[in-house]
Amino acid sequence: MKTKYILSILFACLLASCSLDYDPVGIYSDVTEGVETDSVRIAFKDKAAVLSHRQTLLNLFKNGQEHWYVDMLLLSESHSDNAYAGAPNAETTPFEVNSIEGSNTNMKRDWNGHMANIAHANRMIVNIDKVPDPSLTEAERIQYKAEAKILRAMIYFDMVRIWGNVPLITTIAGDITSETIAEVYPAYFPPQTDALTIYTQIEEDLLEGLQYAPNNNPEDKAQFSKSVARALLAKVYAEKPLRDYDKVIKYADELAADGFALVDDFSDLFEVVLTDPNLPPSQQNPAIEAKARNTKESIFEAQFFPGNTNWATWMFGRKLDDWTFYFTWAKWITPSRDLIRAFNSEQGDKRYDQTVVFYECEWSIYYPMNNYAFMYKCRSAYNSIIKMRYADILLLKAEALIQKGDYGGAAQIINQTRRRAGLSNLPASASASKESILNAYLKERRLELALEGQRWFDLVRLDKVEEVMNAVFDKDEGRPAQVYPYTSLSYLLPIPQDVMDQNPNLVQNPGY
């Protein structure tokens, strides 16, 4: 009897503890978020999930400072004549001396960063129509999808300009199981698409975004607004594959109609508020806020507030909010002598002081330690990182006018930014020929947008890479020796080796 008794107790204990169904207690998962109807999984269970993801998309830029900002400066400034590789090492020096290989790990993180953002955007685009929550209105669905398309276009625009042929992904691949693996493999391991198709997709996304995205909000330039789409369209139509200068002019003009204009004081874009505004910045007089956000010139920017600041600033010079933080000569990029000479050739250019700053440091590498040049456009952790501003698009209009033969019109635009910088109008001779106006234009763009991630792409777009870059090594004595000469194959950068290893369907760009 006893045996039975004992056994039945044991059995009961075992049965009582029988369940292996343990749902997560500390994390959200399929259990809390999953909606499955007719074996179709829905990514967003309700409107709140959509809004949460929309916020994720809006945060991408500020949370992706490496590939959206820091590396773009390396790529466009150190890889052009504007800057040196601030702290020479095997990852950054190749940009300066033109010896970038697929093994470069900055390239890899940029590729993966951009691609991950594409997937974030696609998740919204692909799933928003399936959200079963009726409180999510049709208008909201269309708007959020439009915003995500603008985002996707913005990312692909950077990628296609860096690498040319990249995989075009507009879907979210399905679950991987042993049954589905053959079916989903091509979606996870896609081949590249040619650049023209990518551009066409970008155009399509922007045109749709333009239709349904919200209007520009002068109080919040961190939104994917219609104006962001217009600015991007202007830039896209200036590029070779879809080049259409009428459209560049059209969208530049529409931006003006949206209320965009040059700020009167160039320093409004980059300046900070110091504890004591009457004293120069110092350890005792730190910055406490950005001078301005959401200026009328800013089209799209990442914003940072006290308590939730950008981290990238220390990569360039001093953080005016934390004077000694990682301050050494070794920085991510260091303004080049060639750039400084360009500024010095225009006496009184107010932009110079906003672009380059000199501090004393403990070492002499590119410059003597007692007067060492640093990038100054990002100077505190509260500074916004401006991805697109009106001056860029306005000048693009000048480029379009030049290409269309209206040199005078172009000169007028160039004079707008020159006058704001405290310079006089261009001499009449500048608009005498296409070559002279184009040179004046390129120089103006260089000075206006220096160290903002534009220079390399300007040279590529206008086929100036070989001419400018193969000459700069002789002109600029601070620059180390060139490894490979720039050729037509230099216009695209190598596909990262690790990405190629990961996805055997990718093909390396020629020349690498």
Place this chain on the structure above:
Amino acid sequence: MNFFYMKKAKIQLFIFFFCFIASQTFLFAQNNVSITIKQNNISVIEALQAIEKQSKMFVAYNESQLKSQKNLDLNIDNQPIENVLTQILAGTGFSYQLKDNYIVIVPERQASTQKRITGTITDENNEPVIGANILEKGTTNGTITDMDGNFTLSVENNSVLHISYIGYLTQEINTAGRNTFNIVLKEDLKTLEELVVIGYGTVRRGDITTAVSSVSLKDLDERPITSAAQAIQGKAAGVNVYQPSGAPGGEMVIRVRGTTSFNGSNEPLYVVDGIPVDNLNFLSPMDIADMQILKDASSAAIYGSRAANGVVLITTKQASAGAKIAANVQFGTSRVSNPIQSLNAAQYKALIDEIRPGTVPEGTIDQTDWFKEVYGTGITQNYQLQVSDGNDKLHYFVSGGYLDEKGILSSAFFRRFNLRSNVESQVRKWLRFGLNLSYSDNTSNNVTTGQGSNRGGVVLAVVNLPTAATIRNEETGLYNRLFFGQNITNPIEEIENGKNNKNNENRLIASGNTTITFIPELVLKTSFTLDRRNGKETGFTPPSHGADRDDWGTAWDNRTMNTLLVFDNVLTYKKTFAEKHNFEGMGGTSWTDSKWSRSYINGSHFKDGHIQTLNAANKIAWDNTGSQASEWAIMSGFGRFSYNYDSRYLFTFNMRGDGSSKLHPDHRWGYFPSFSGAWRLSSEDFMKGLAWVDDLKVRGGWGQTGNQSGVGDYAYLQRYTISREPWFETGKANALPRINPENLRTADLTWETTSQTNIGLDATLLKNRITIGMDYYYKHTADMLMYVTVPTGSAEIPSIVRNEGVMTNRGFEFSVNSHNMTGAFIWDTDFNISFNRNNLKSLELQKIYKAAQTTDAFHQTLVVRNQPGRPLGGFWGYISDGVDPETGELMYRDLNEDGRISPSDQTYIGDPNPLFTYGLTNAFSYKGFRLNIFIQGSQGNDIFNASKGDTQGMFDLKNQSVEVLRRWRTPGQITDVPKAGFNLQPSTYFVEDGSYLRVKDITLSYSFKGTLLERAGISRLQPYVTANNLLTFTKYKGMDPEVNQWGNNGAVQGIDWGTYPHSKTFVFGVNLEF
């Protein structure tokens, strides 16, 4: 009283009743008759009937009981009746009683009455054996010998004494007709009879059909061993143990027969007294009584789910009858064994002048010997005390200890308090109850190692710091951080700040078990275990302000609690039929439930360094403070059937089913069968002629085991990360957290399954002088659990845990234990050697995995590449063709001959997998002296010396090792070290032969013996000295060939990168018993 006993009692009543009737009926007979029976194949009953006939006495017996007895061949010629009865009943379990004119056949135990016996037990040298166990066979009645080897015991008349003592052969002596015994114990050279603990049971060593390694613990208490894993190193064939870091309390890596899992755990399952645990940190090696390693699937499969990497079975010392107190005290000192020498100030200046001229001013002199400042003498103290006592009903064992290891880097330490007790009680004849309690409290701290000196790595900083610099800035009193413009971790500051950090874990394992014996053959064991761990990590970096810094002070406090419940039920039936048919059947269930929770606070901005708790922090990290929780469970059913005929033909079958909550509900149950067999050739007639073969057995087996560790608790679900929104920003006062996908879901996540085939041979030769074991195995791991990354872009988070690939391991292992010399001078040699070949067979999604980011000199280039068709861990990089005498550059080979050194010129440049590993122990003893020399090594493995990038890379202003004095300086110079500032890439320049032979331990001990000690009641007084890591023979030029910065990682091995080095240790200790 249970059913089975009741039945027996009834039978006994019946017999007595029968006897009574019989005695009433037959009153005539004669006593002194002689019996003659000459007949083959006669049954016991027929024989008894013959006696009845010839003696004219009445024989009373229970026919049903005697019916099943074996038939006899009798050749009895005119023998007294007693002798005949003894002969007929021998081995039947029955005895007889002669009374007047009737004979009653009764079960044996009824036959006799108690008597008192005395005896002396000595060894072959006529020395008394103290503390030997004397047990009346089949009972719990027993005692132990005293100081002089004497014992007294009351036993049943014809009982058999079972005499055992560790290290000696067990004897059984019949007490019939004798009351005093002089027993000589023979040293145990033959181990086939000992019981070996296997999963949920025991088996005679001789009857093992699978690959089981027993770890010899003979000299364990004479070695300065602080963790159980150290005891295994080099002692078991097929088990590769190494210590990837020399840090105090440094965890050991144990690999049983190679790497089976890419990302899943490769740790074996540890089972301590039947309780699965994840590590052995809590266990003092002194408490270990027995350690077995189940290597092949057929032995491990009974632990199914978690046994793919083998099982380490540990039995702790148990209570025994007889009072005993044992103590072991150790004191040791250690020094860093193989320092790297840096350039002096003048040499440093000369070097830097080649990299950045003018940086180091003229006339700088040596100011600081960083090596001296940073490395100290490590001190280890270890005190262990054990008490046990008991009687035949109740006994207990209590042990406690304190271990304090202070590292050669002074802020690193490991401290452990351990307390363990077990109590066993025979509550009823059929019910045994046991309670095991174990509590340990570990506190440790480490320093940052395995990092470049620009990122806190102390080991490399010692080399990289210019001797021309000072520790502190004389003016400000602050620690220097910039040295001639180069940012280098100041190790003194790092150690000073790190002093405040502590990791503490206290762990209680409480386990109650009952053993119910229904009938002697049928036993149910039930145990319930609570395993609770509380972890607490705290740390504090003080604020420091100066011209070049504003550190505001940071602190953290992380606490975890982990509660594991294990409920096991095992029913065993063991029976021998007709002497030679041995059956065992076992069935059981097991249930494990885990609950884990964690809370963490991070904060910064402290007023000063006085108060380090987080109430004194002004900023609590808004996005890094919170709590978490998680749960999992495993449920299992298992069974074993084994049969052997006369220990000659042996067969075992195991089956286990496991369900895990971590796997997808549709795929969470896995079934793991195994079978094995053995044939003892030495029992066959055709082997009888070979006198030099004592025992020879061949074994073979196949089985499957599973693995699911290493995957997260809810791995099959798509999970979401939680990101906090900054509520303090304008307009975000009521913001809610955002969630984002964390992984791709795996709708078919299931068990990783390893199938293993094993063929083995065990032999004992030359009158038990030599024992040989060898095994060949082939392991095939399918559905290998992997953290797979797919290309980014198609899913937000490109990572998925899935059953992705196939990996194989095959190998051969051989061990020999030899008693070279016996007698007064004893020399024993144990040797084992293991060969393993690993191959990553196939992967489904991503085919190339790179890993191991090391020195900044390589700029995040990963140096390990894994891909199908290759063994794990291959090093990847360029082939370097030495230094170009003209330019001083290190030349790299342009493999694809495109005129450009680019990634397509990279290839495999090294293999960290050894050809073989081995261990050799020689023990000599003579008159109380004992010398033990343990050598251990690895052959044919490569090491990637990433430290060399930091100590000989010459790419910035860090100081370098004296090796760079050979650097290229003038055109035409032929040297092996390139010029300062050479183009530094991961290449064969950094790959070295990592083979080594290490004299791991040399121990000399002496056992005092004598009347003085005896009078003081001391049974053992044994002082000893040990030298640890005394000598290492290797071509490897780094600090230590045994280290691996990636520790217990399946995919990365053999990388030395500023790893905490091993040290040379000298230990003095005493073992005391009374």
